[in-house]
Amino acid sequence: xxxxxxxxxxxxxxxxxxxxxxxxxxxxxxxxxxxxxxxxxxxxxxxxxxxxxxxxxxxxxxxxxxxxxxxxxxxxxxxxx
Numbered sequence: 120x121x122x123x124x125x126x127x128x129x130x131x132x133x134x135x136x137x138x139x140x141x142x143x144x145x146x147x148x149x150x151x152x153x154x155x156x157x158x159x160x161x162x163x164x165x166x167x168x169x170x171x172x173x174x175x176x177x178x179x180x181x182x183x184x185x186x187x188x189x190x191x192x193x194x195x196x197x198x199x200x
Contacts, residue, residue, distance in 0.1 A: 135176055144181050151178035 142150060154174030161168035 131173065131176065134173065135180065138177055139180050148178055148181050151175065151181075 138147060138150070151174040154170045154177060156174075157166045158168055158171030158174060160166045161170065
């Protein structure tokens with residue numbers, strides 16, 4: 120029998136993979152923010168607190184490449200000096 124954390128981890132990875140390939144980059148941040156807001160309202164029946172970490176993960180899909188580019192440009196500037 121499968122442990123619940125392993126099943127949850129696979130479900131999150133599957134959701135992030137789908138999000139990364141089916142939602143455009145600018146819209147992913149908006150979806151992530153909406154998930155976080157929905158998670159804050161987690162006491163309501165349909166929404167849940169599980170939406171907060173999922174929203175953060177969706178936002179990070181957009182931020183990782185941006186951070187990488189900023190670091191590369193910063194390294195190039197420091198190499199020129």
